[in-house]
Amino acid sequence: MELPRIIVNFKAYREATGERAIEIAKAAEDVWKETGVSIGVAPQAVDLRRVAEAVEIPVFAQHVDPYEPGARTGSVTPYAARDAGAYGTLLNHSERRLRIDQIEMALSLARRYGLKVVVCANDPIVGRAVSELGPDAVAVEPPELIGTGISVSKAKPEVVLRSVEVIEGIVYVGAGVSTGEDVRRSLELGAYGVLLASAVAKSEDPKSKLLELAEAVLTFE
Amino acid sequence: MELPRIIVNFKAYREATGERAIEIAKAAEDVWKETGVSIGVAPQAVDLRRVAEAVEIPVFAQHVDPYEPGARTGSVTPYAARDAGAYGTLLNHSERRLRIDQIEMALSLARRYGLKVVVCANDPIVGRAVSELGPDAVAVEPPELIGTGISVSKAKPEVVLRSVEVIEGIVYVGAGVSTGEDVRRSLELGAYGVLLASAVAKSEDPKSKLLELAEAVLTFE
Amino acid sequence: MELPRIIVNFKAYREATGERAIEIAKAAEDVWKETGVSIGVAPQAVDLRRVAEAVEIPVFAQHVDPYEPGARTGSVTPYAARDAGAYGTLLNHSERRLRIDQIEMALSLARRYGLKVVVCANDPIVGRAVSELGPDAVAVEPPELIGTGISVSKAKPEVVLRSVEVIEGIVYVGAGVSTGEDVRRSLELGAYGVLLASAVAKSEDPKSKLLELAEAVLTFE
Amino acid sequence: MELPRIIVNFKAYREATGERAIEIAKAAEDVWKETGVSIGVAPQAVDLRRVAEAVEIPVFAQHVDPYEPGARTGSVTPYAARDAGAYGTLLNHSERRLRIDQIEMALSLARRYGLKVVVCANDPIVGRAVSELGPDAVAVEPPELIGTGISVSKAKPEVVLRSVEVIEGIVYVGAGVSTGEDVRRSLELGAYGVLLASAVAKSEDPKSKLLELAEAVLTFE
Numbered sequence: 001m002e003l004p005r006i007i008v009n010f011k012a013y014r015e016a017t018g019e020r021a022i023e024i025a026k027a028a029e030d031v032w033k034e035t036g037v038s039i040g041v042a043p044q045a046v047d048l049r050r051v052a053e054a055v056e057i058p059v060f061a062q063h064v065d066p067y068e069p070g071a072r073t074g075s076v077t078p079y080a081a082r083d084a085g086a087y088g089t090l091l092n093h094s095e096r097r098l099r100i101d102q103i104e105m106a107l108s109l110a111r112r113y114g115l116k117v118v119v120c121a122n123d124p125i126v127g128r129a130v131s132e133l134g135p136d137a138v139a140v141e142p143p144e145l146i147g148t149g150i151s152v153s154k155a156k157p158e159v160v161l162r163s164v165e166v167i168e169g170i171v172y173v174g175a176g177v178s179t180g181e182d183v184r185r186s187l188e189l190g191a192y193g194v195l196l197a198s199a200v201a202k203s204e205d206p207k208s209k210l211l212e213l214a215e216a217v218l219t220f221e
Numbered sequence: 222m223e224l225p226r227i228i229v230n231f232k233a234y235r236e237a238t239g240e241r242a243i244e245i246a247k248a249a250e251d252v253w254k255e256t257g258v259s260i261g262v263a264p265q266a267v268d269l270r271r272v273a274e275a276v277e278i279p280v281f282a283q284h285v286d287p288y289e290p291g292a293r294t295g296s297v298t299p300y301a302a303r304d305a306g307a308y309g310t311l312l313n314h315s316e317r318r319l320r321i322d323q324i325e326m327a328l329s330l331a332r333r334y335g336l337k338v339v340v341c342a343n344d345p346i347v348g349r350a351v352s353e354l355g356p357d358a359v360a361v362e363p364p365e366l367i368g369t370g371i372s373v374s375k376a377k378p379e380v381v382l383r384s385v386e387v388i389e390g391i392v393y394v395g396a397g398v399s400t401g402e403d404v405r406r407s408l409e410l411g412a413y414g415v416l417l418a419s420a421v422a423k424s425e426d427p428k429s430k431l432l433e434l435a436e437a438v439l440t441f442e
Numbered sequence: 443m444e445l446p447r448i449i450v451n452f453k454a455y456r457e458a459t460g461e462r463a464i465e466i467a468k469a470a471e472d473v474w475k476e477t478g479v480s481i482g483v484a485p486q487a488v489d490l491r492r493v494a495e496a497v498e499i500p501v502f503a504q505h506v507d508p509y510e511p512g513a514r515t516g517s518v519t520p521y522a523a524r525d526a527g528a529y530g531t532l533l534n535h536s537e538r539r540l541r542i543d544q545i546e547m548a549l550s551l552a553r554r555y556g557l558k559v560v561v562c563a564n565d566p567i568v569g570r571a572v573s574e575l576g577p578d579a580v581a582v583e584p585p586e587l588i589g590t591g592i593s594v595s596k597a598k599p600e601v602v603l604r605s606v607e608v609i610e611g612i613v614y615v616g617a618g619v620s621t622g623e624d625v626r627r628s629l630e631l632g633a634y635g636v637l638l639a640s641a642v643a644k645s646e647d648p649k650s651k652l653l654e655l656a657e658a659v660l661t662f663e
Numbered sequence: 664m665e666l667p668r669i670i671v672n673f674k675a676y677r678e679a680t681g682e683r684a685i686e687i688a689k690a691a692e693d694v695w696k697e698t699g700v701s702i703g704v705a706p707q708a709v710d711l712r713r714v715a716e717a718v719e720i721p722v723f724a725q726h727v728d729p730y731e732p733g734a735r736t737g738s739v740t741p742y743a744a745r746d747a748g749a750y751g752t753l754l755n756h757s758e759r760r761l762r763i764d765q766i767e768m769a770l771s772l773a774r775r776y777g778l779k780v781v782v783c784a785n786d787p788i789v790g791r792a793v794s795e796l797g798p799d800a801v802a803v804e805p806p807e808l809i810g811t812g813i814s815v816s817k818a819k820p821e822v823v824l825r826s827v828e829v830i831e832g833i834v835y836v837g838a839g840v841s842t843g844e845d846v847r848r849s850l851e852l853g854a855y856g857v858l859l860a861s862a863v864a865k866s867e868d869p870k871s872k873l874l875e876l877a878e879a880v881l882t883f884e
Binding site: 451453454455456459460484486487488489490491492504505507509511512513514515516517518519521522523525526532535536537538588589639640 | 672674677707709712713725726733734735737738740743744746753757758759861
């Protein structure tokens, strides 16, 4: 399974918890089946297994701790995420930053247990730095735009351009991505895909929103 | 449902992940049905929902973050733990310590969403301090004994006595608890119950081990 | 030396660094000599020794780490703070919160090296909790008022009253304290003293401001 | 002033606090004057200013926080470190790791205030990653050898070789460095210099030890 073009982070939104997590994931699966555009979802840890059982699209953990299984109360280990059916994991999201030695360790363990790893970064330079650790992809998200609805591709196209320029490998961009237009611009600027959250996860009609985003991917291709 | 006499923390043990988490939880349920001794289990976040669906005994989260639902990537909120079926949560375990203002906030939110809260502490004084925040119970576990198989009730009975003396309300003790004798001593010294992990979670025969522990509770009663 | 009625936290303010730290500390010493009202100062770690050498009033560290001397790169140990001439230390300030086991450890080590300890708390309940650890004083500061210039004694007098009621021992209050009137109210409501920062540390005339505050203490006495 | 060949980290050692910090720094200055080999020292925050005033060799902070001057109680800002006379700072030492976005921010602020920055890393890959952030130098120290007296250049020469190979710019190595032989090997393997601590900071005769190390540098040159 290749890395999806669109990854929807459910964060800890109430609107994307439990039954609702399943619904959004199924909407993503439907849109993938209808359009052929691959979409991944990143539900909360408590929903990870159920979502992974419910759909055939890539399911990501939002975070894994840099530990092997063991005496680690309260942690989500890469082993457990994999056991729960995860295809991959986000790491170092702006709401869950890690020390760089921990990113390296979590990444290494995630790989050991067969998880794809998308490491988040606050800017192109940090994105390049973490890309040296060998993740499957890097997602660059200017924290000041996260949750604003003002897309990085519109407000800071230079961030996308610079990210694509300095980071070897697959680059996602995110922060404020909420429309098909945002997706199209991001891909035009060279991004492989987009990472987004509230525009889908808090939508009253996630399927329509996802269709809009997926069609933008198609238009671009 | 009253607080159980025995709480089994599955930590992030490989032997207590996924299918195995269900098995241990079912063994605990069986022992409860056979002996009448209440037993709670604390599986990993990714197993919380499935375990809660599989058994009728109290299921605890190992940790919750001090946040309302929202933009909190990688967190386990009290709301989500409750949605997943948790009866309660541990907080401030030695492997997942929190700042005191965070304990207060997590406790307050856990209450809001109907979770019982057992706050862990490293010694009787800290136990008394956190008891002022109004948890449902306090669990005192000297960190130096955790995972040693040398029980707090044997190696440091004064810790149990002192905890029971200075903490108002329900007191669990833990660290190194692994036999019926450890349980019996803990209760004799005044503890309400015990918190333990590897002796059950890594056991090849969790049911027999749990029977041994439950019978010690019965003997005491 | 008894605990001062007024403690001025220099934070990391540019206006209270280096030479300027000495000036503010000397202003505080002058006011103490002129009025008899004891005033303590809490300069940054890099200024601690020089301030302690320059004045005869109580000098506090803003924070100490919960470690004995040793391989602790980047830490301020209680031992080193004492060696630098500190009379005491703040702990768990809202800008430098600690885990509760760390508060206990830092407090214990600070005592071992002869430092007075003022533990900060965000509300009366947490204040009471930390008071169980046996500090010399507790300072209750609602974080939402810190730096606002709106005094806790005016905006939330119930916080002061409740703190004094539930905490045994010496209680400071802080957050937004900036006038003699704020000081007077705080003491009237039962506080032993006040903790403040910008009103003095960023003042163009710290001595006048300190005189105003000290006179309010005198009026009250 | 160029980056020194030898940097002595005083950690929070009792034997390197206060008066003793001055003595070790003066010994380093003497050895520099006698041999021409540049030696830097990294005293604790509370000793930074006094050491910087006492000697003419490069003085490093052990850590700076990623903040501008302001309401940052308990922090050592780059501005304050510079005001105290620091020439540079270590960052991300194994005993004081930082999140990668914090390394970037601290580095950027340190530069703004004229500090040289040596970023520590646990292995060559992380070293390469942090080198992308543009520090003045990277120091690679395998944590498992720190404080052992078994030198990285002897026990893991491949770590030194690999670090020099993958990191562009100045590379220090450290962990277990304690003899002239260790220094010589490190430089032979391509390191620019060494970072060490206890061998000098806890020595009864720091000057002799520093002479031994400096002579090894000379032999190499």
